[in-house]
Amino acid sequence: MSRFARRGLPGLVACVILLLALPIVPGAPAAHAQNGCDGLIAPRLTPGGAGRVSSSLGVSLKNVPATSAGGATELATLPTDTVFTVLDGPQCNQGYAWWQIQLPSGVTGWAAEGNATDYFLEPTTIGLYTYRRSPDATTVTRFFVTPDGAARQEAVFTVPPLDATPASAWQQVELDTLTQGLTDVAQNCPERFVGTPWADEAARTDPTNVALPVLDYTIYPAPAGDRLLLVRSLMLPLPRCVTALPDEAGMTRVTLLAEDGTETELFPFPQHGTIPASQDRYALSEPDAPRVYLDEIKWSPDGGYIAFVVAYRDTCEDADCYRFQMYVYNTGSGQLYVPGEGRHVAWANNGAQLLAFRLLAEGDTQRGHLYSMNPDGTGRQEVWLPGGAVYLSSTQTALGFPWNAGGTRVLIGNGGTEQVMMLNIVDRGLTSPAAVPDIAAPLNRLSVDFVKGDSALLWTTIRGQFVLQDVRSGEAVRLTSEVASTGVPLREVRPFSTGLHVLLEMSNGTAYVLDLTADRLTQVVFGG
Structure with a gap:
């Protein structure tokens, strides 16, 4: 064979931090200036734009820009990476710049962008990385897709082909399994060799020097898109007499591929190794x-x-x-x-x-x-x-x-x-x-995802139909949007961070963005 402790601040410093994390009463006199915004961080958020919580401590969302002592009620605690839409602001008072924001769930409130020295919120661009493999599998291209269906090409990863044989890449347990398996088939059911790499007698004579797949891999990208986890398959089919289904012998090699082409092996694992105590x-x-x-x-x-x-x-x-x-x-x-x-x-x-x-x-x-x-x-x-x-x-x-x-x-x-x-x-x-919606029964279901700030579920069928369900009331609505009529199997559903849109990736490499609020599909246009 997919962190960190913080040291508390003592005494008065801890109290000051706690007070600064709380919303401030609007209209209170500025502590150090006539203009409440003087000396504060320069505003970076804009009405109508998107933002995220950047503070590692999170922020408190209030019903008005005020502290609890000033009569405000906490609506939610927003952890790091929470995304939102900016509605209005800023309002500056008592050393803080405040913005009215709306969460994906629809909850609206006030949060502080920052103080004189630190930002707690920052602007962000809503989007998802998606990847396209070249026909010969030698490159993987990264695109950044936004909810409007635009896809901007950002990077190309070059995947090195492997020149390997069982003798050079397999552990001994797999070499022994291969030899024993081929011997059994040759003696008891040689017809099973037909249609396999072992149909050629030369391959059976020297099986450990048969070429392994050079570019048989699956990718699992890093969240930042800068690295690809490659799961490389170095397998060969092994016929069996007891069943028409072949076994597999060989290794799987797990590596990390950087944008500069550097590939680092994490670990390999065999098909017939020791099973851990369980x-x-x-x-x-x-x-x-x-x-x-x-x-x-x-x-x-x-x-x-x-x-x-x-x-x-x-x-x-x-x-x-x-x-x-x-x-x-x-x-x-x-x-x-x-x-x-x-x-x-x-x-x-x-x-x-x-x-x-x-x-x-x-x-x-x-x-x-x-x-x-x-x-x-x-x-x-x-x-x-x-x-x-x-x-x-x-x-x-x-x-x-x-x-x-x-x-x-x-x-x-x-x-x-x-x-x-x-x-x-x-x-x-x-x-x-x-x-569970009738059309989303297990045998008919492709996936179910939390959307709209975890306030709803999106059920997706294997045919590409969608049901949106409120998690609290249980009310379910079947969307008119669907991809079943395309005739192309839907491969994966990936919600954007706001949960208001999802990316639909099809098996032929095309993609769509589904707007859950408007019940509208937009085909993704991949640019250069």
């Missing part, structure tokens, strides 16, 4: 899946860590099953941590905290448990969960219920998967159960 077990549900594969890859928001969930095929009480183990790569130090068993992972606190579920046996049943930990697996603590809910699939196939972007909310089932609820990890609050 307790949790998940029933087999995809018989044709590889013996070992990367089930989840999650970059931390700051790009400092990559969490991997690796699936291992095993035997549990005489039946095939899967085990899930977590690994975390530190992109700064190059260390690989092994937190242990877990799946359905999320990053919280901008990457300082890793969240993961486990499926633990309790008598004759299994129940999901949630744990928080440091990226290296230390400091593990169980997060209490309300009983009676379904948090985790008991099979190899995940439920597909999402986390929100900040790792503070997760969708769960209400005693099953026909009804869903949103769980707030911070206060353990639950929304009322909402029925």
